[in-house]
Amino acid sequence: MEYEKNTPIYVQIIYELKRRISVGELSAGSKLPSVRDLAEELKVNPNTIVRVYQELEREGVTETRRGMGTFVADNEQFDVSSMKKAFISQLIDEFVQKALQTGVPKAEILELVTKALN
Amino acid sequence: MEYEKNTPIYVQIIYELKRRISVGELSAGSKLPSVRDLAEELKVNPNTIVRVYQELEREGVTETRRGMGTFVADNEQFDVSSMKKAFISQLIDEFVQKALQTGVPKAEILELVTKALN
């Protein structure tokens, strides 16, 4: 995993794990790697992973069981596809806000996005 | 001027000044307000304006003449609209990269962006 410079590493890892969950690579109830293992895998300090897991739990994406590990939430209320939508919506809102601030006309923005998507 | 929370103030002011220039509110060769005046006008720390002017000069948007102040560059090569496009392109690239990473189909992304723009 490569890290983008302007986004905190822990945020990027959160994105990545959410992506894995929403895609089904990690299914509800399955165990995430231990803090130490994931830290090693991602060449990152364990504290950074601790923060990632705490954030994910705070958001209800995962569950932590004492001494047992961190698991993808098995919550009925937790709907993966809605999470995915919320996630992309947030992404889009941030982008649109910044884009409009530049004063570039909407039509042009749309055109450029279309191009970039292909 | 209202400041958006997720973007550094100095970046937002840069946008604003570029906007004023591209719109013609500030024409080529005209003098920009002094650091102190602009700081006061925008209710911002003078250091922030210093940084804005340094950044603008680095980009060739303005010129600083010793003892006289800061002026909009009189440079033929300086093309406001292309500058804006370069900036928005970067914005779009970052966004598209993240958006595609989520696995949401391109068509849907485009649709959501269109909605968000209006």
Place this chain on the structure above:
Amino acid sequence: MEYEKNTPIYVQIIYELKRRISVGELSAGSKLPSVRDLAEELKVNPNTIVRVYQELEREGVTETRRGMGTFVADNEQFDVSSMKKAFISQLIDEFVQKALQTGVPKAEILELVTKALN
């Protein structure tokens, strides 16, 4: 048995066993289930039960007889209700300390506790 999230499982099991003893479900001198059996019954890691039994023995609530198992102590001095009181006193002291620290008047605290108890 359901586990409450904010208290260690082993503590909750200790409560539960003490409860069974004080209620008479487990009488003085009777044999407690083996570590494995209790672990299975309570859907818990055997290590957790080991700790529970160690703790109970340390408190004098149970006795371990080599090769025979763990038994409810046959100790005259062992007074379940006083034990419970000691525990709840500690609980109350901690609570009262924190509650008073908030500056809420005593009368109000008492009223709220009364409500919460019912």
Place this chain on the structure above:
Amino acid sequence: MEYEKNTPIYVQIIYELKRRISVGELSAGSKLPSVRDLAEELKVNPNTIVRVYQELEREGVTETRRGMGTFVADNEQFDVSSMKKAFISQLIDEFVQKALQTGVPKAEILELVTKALN
């Protein structure tokens, strides 16, 4: 400030700051000490204070302004007295839950709390 052993330091500091706010020692809009200053005052590592401030902001109790510091939230919606009530309620709920789990009768619990309060 003395730290109680069984509660994380950062939680105790959060309590303390909330208390100061709810009591009016820190009024809405006022600046909290800088991370480094508070860390020194409380003989604690700066990272611990960072965590405290982040948690408080997440809860809406404070606002962080870039490069300027941390301030008591000036939010109309933020009602100090309701915060105080929410805080004490949480404290009481946790206590009552644990207390009832011990099997001690309600009347007795209430009696003991009354005693402890005086």
Place this chain on the structure above:
DNA sequence: GTGGTCTAGACCACG
């Protein structure tokens, strides 16, 4: 083994 907390100290962006 697991996650949670804390210290120490570095580097960064922002105002």
Place this chain on the structure above:
DNA sequence: GTGGTCTAGACCACC
């Protein structure tokens, strides 16, 4: 100056 992130490494409670 401010807060934010990250690393390194320690110690703890829990299972």
